[in-house]
Each structure stands twice: as structure tokens, then as C-alpha cells.
Amino acid sequence: MASNPIDALGGSATGTSGTQSTQSATDAFGLGFEDLLKIVLTQLTYQDPLKPMDNFQFVSQLAQFSQIQQTQQMSESLQALVSAQSTAQAASLLGRTVEIPAGSVTLSGKVTAIAFSTNGPSLTITTSSNQTISDISLSSVSKIRETN
CATH class of the missing domain: 2.30.30.1060 (SH3 type barrels.)
Known part of the structure; x- marks a missing residue:
């Protein structure tokens, strides 16, 4: 078993860039934001007490997870806006x-x-x-x- 649960998923903590769509962010991990937080908690639970995770690395992972969530929410909002615009354009x-x-x-x-x-x-x-x-x-x- 991999020592880092994120490595076990076959990816890095970043997973996707901010320019990719909501679906690709979710597909990269196959998980939602809450699941990613559970991975971090699991990582903290099972880390080697003699080699604890570096604080900077931990905060960096949380920030990256937050960016993924914000990107997903922004993409969903943009998709809803484009759909509404298309509906209004057609109705006109x-x-x-x-x-x-x-x-x-x-x-x-x-x-x-x-x-x-x-x-x-x-x-x-x-x-x-x-x-x-x-x-x-x-x-x-x-x-x-x-x-x-």
C-alpha cells in the first residue's frame, strides 16, 4: 500500500488546473471535495509519528483542495449562465x-x-x-x- 493516500490514487494533490472544467476535476480523482478532505484526514491518521507531515505540505494540500472546489463551483455557475443565455437568445x-x-x-x-x-x-x-x-x-x- 502506498504511504500517501493521494499517491495511491495515481495522481498528485493538484490533479487539475484551474482552467479545466468541473467534471474533469472530479474525474481526475473520481471523488468530490468532501472525499478529498477524508483522504487528508486519513493521511494524518496513518502518518508515521516519527516523520510527521510537513505543515507547509499539509496547508498546501488543503489550499489545493479548496481551489478544486472553487473551480467546480465556478464552472457550474458558468454552465448555468450559458444555458440561461442560450434560452433567452432562442426565445428572442x-x-x-x-x-x-x-x-x-x-x-x-x-x-x-x-x-x-x-x-x-x-x-x-x-x-x-x-x-x-x-x-x-x-x-x-x-x-x-x-x-x-
Whole structure:
């Protein structure tokens, strides 16, 4: 058995950088923040009394765990913000005319419905020839015009 529980996980105490997403921070350890604190407590419980952990090393690990938790919370907040922005953007298109590139042609139609799913909002448009086209990704819209 490894002398350091963190080494036993196959990683260092840092695990991930602040720029990685919440999921990658959790995936790197396969554990949440509370589980990481339990590892530190276990490490303190089973450390060699003749060679106690350096205080600086201990405080450094706690700070790194705190950074991981803050990064996770910030990433979750940003994801919620992006989702809300995408929903608001899609809702603002209702009743407007949009253009969507489709190969060598561009489809144009009035947005008549918006569906929301885990993949994000999708539009339904009705063309000038009364064709209804569904499941159009918000990101595929190339032009937005006011309906006359």
C-alpha cells in the first residue's frame, strides 16, 4: 500500500488546473471535495509519528483542495449562465425570420416554435412555401431579420 493516500490514487494533490472544467476535476480523482478532505484526514491518521507531515505540505494540500472546489463551483455557475443565455437568445427569435445555410442553398423562414432539451434549444421554422422544418440548432442560424 502506498504511504500517501493521494499517491495511491495515481495522481498528485493538484490533479487539475484551474482552467479545466468541473467534471474533469472530479474525474481526475473520481471523488468530490468532501472525499478529498477524508483522504487528508486519513493521511494524518496513518502518518508515521516519527516523520510527521510537513505543515507547509499539509496547508498546501488543503489550499489545493479548496481551489478544486472553487473551480467546480465556478464552472457550474458558468454552465448555468450559458444555458440561461442560450434560452433567452432562442426565445428572442420567436416570430422573427432566420436564415440557415443548408449545403449550397440557404433556408429562410419564420421561427414558429422553440424546443428545449439537454442539447440546448432547437428551432422550428415555417418557410414562405409553408414547409415546416424542425430541430434546427440555434448555432446554425446565420442571419436574423425582423418579420414584416
